[in-house]
Amino acid sequence: MISKTSWIWDERFLDHNTGKVQYIFEGGELVEPCDEFENKHRMTVIKEIIEKSGLAKHLVRQLPYKATDKDLLRVHTKDHIQRVQKACKAGIRKIGPEAYASSETEGIARLSAGAVMKAVDTVMEDEMISKVYAQIRPPGHHASSDQAMGFCFYNNVAVGAAYAIEHCGLKRVVILDWDVHHGNGTQDIFYDRDDVLVISIHEAGYFPLESGQVHEVGQGKGEGYNINIPVPPLTGDEGYRYVFESIIAPVIKQFQPELIIISAGQDANALDPISRLMVTREGFKYMANKIRELAESYCEGRLIIAQEGGYNLAYLPIATMGVIEGLVGVDVNWKDPHVLPKRQTPSALFEAVDDVIKYQKSIWEFTEKETFC
Ligand SMILES: [Zn+2]
Known part of the structure; x- marks a missing residue:
């Protein structure tokens, strides 16, 4: 079977403006050190690296469409949609916890959700294309049915999954969330459903705080269909591989998804400013490759990769290049220029300290080593 890969992208995604990071001091003194982490430059650098690395020649360009009220109402409340609309119209910047908007945001958020629906249309109807990379913003996985949060307004992947079930008649969809933050909105939306298996691998004890713990397994009919995999800082490529082999692959095999x-x-990448998980381009390539193989084994290759976070402008496009290489099944002949730290263990630190002591002990006295945690 010939299977091409689609790249969904629209220049209008650049119009959503989150403003600046703001530090407000006593008396209202304001410091704005840089653009908000979720900004349009993230998209520009990804697009540029896709085009200039040669990856674009493996991809079929498609345009998204906007999700309608009916589409959004599959997973969001009417109140939520109206609140987002009103706030954007009024020019209110902060719509929810760490959810920053501009007047254009509501329309662009619909385009972002609609892009995942377009991806569903493509993998369900186009006999030549079974895989899609949707390069979208704003992201969506923190948006619950009734709240905007963490740069997210409408939950793009949830809108897409609900559309696949209600419009296309699918019975089993997997949403795998490898963003470094817990996909709390997606969990909330499908928590009592058994037709959408939600798996999230994220940094333990991070954002949202107290969310994404292992005991959150779903409820009612949905019990067992929500899997949280919180992993410690410095997990790295090898750690992710271990999680894929020991949890994600066997569960997907048993669930037998149709999409x-x-x-x-x-944002689990090794240089990201707001995480510590140390995944490299090779790690992301492995994950996309592995999930493509699983999709080919169980659901005729139907796989949609929708962009969420990732905030280091130098490394986000390289990490995303790894994702697309794995998705398409090609290797770009280009060496990652960054020397990335390897995962270290406490014993490695003990060895490093011992080494220093070995060379210095004739001059200095050292105390007995203490353990640390
Ligand atoms: Zn994130």
Whole structure:
């Protein structure tokens, strides 16, 4: 079977403006050190690296469409949609916890959700294309049915999964969220359903705080269909491989999905300013490759990778390049220029300290080593 890969992108995604990071001091003194982490430059650098690395020649360009009220109402309340609309119209910047908007945001958020629906249309109807990379913003996985949060307004992957079930008649969809933050909104939306298996691998004890713990397994009919995999800082490529082999692959095999959607935040990358998970381009390539193989085994290759977070402008496009290489099944002949730290263990630190002591002990006295945690 010939299977091409689609790349969904629209220049209008650049119009959503989140403003600046703001530090407000006593008396209202304001410091704005830089653009908000979720900004349009993230998209520009990803697009540029797709085009200039040669990856674009493996991809079929498609345009998204906007999700309608009916589409959004599959997973969001009417109140939520109206609140987002009103706030954007009034020019209110902060719509929810760490959810920053501009007047254009509501329309662009519909385009972002509609892009995942377009991806569903494509993998269900186009006999030549079974895989999609949707390069979208704003992201969506923190948006619950009734709240905007963490740069997210409408839950793009949830809108897409609900559309696949209600419009296309699918019975089993997997959403795998590898963004470094817990996909709390997606969990909330499908928590009592058994037709959408939600798996989230994220940094333990991070954002949202107290969310994404292992005991959150779903409820009612949905019990067992929500899997949280909180992993410690410095997990790295090898750690992710271990999680894929020991949890994700066997569960997907048993669930037998008809479609796999990835909430693909590359903010687990080794240089990201707001995470510590140390995944490299090779790690992301492995994950996309592995999930493509699973999709080919169980759901005729139907796989949608939808962009979520990722905030280091130098490394986000390289990590995303790894994702697309794995999705398409090609290797770009280009060496990652960054020397990335390897995962270290406490014993490695003990060895490093011992080494220093070995060379210095004739001059200095050292105390007995203490353990640390
Ligand atoms: Zn994230």
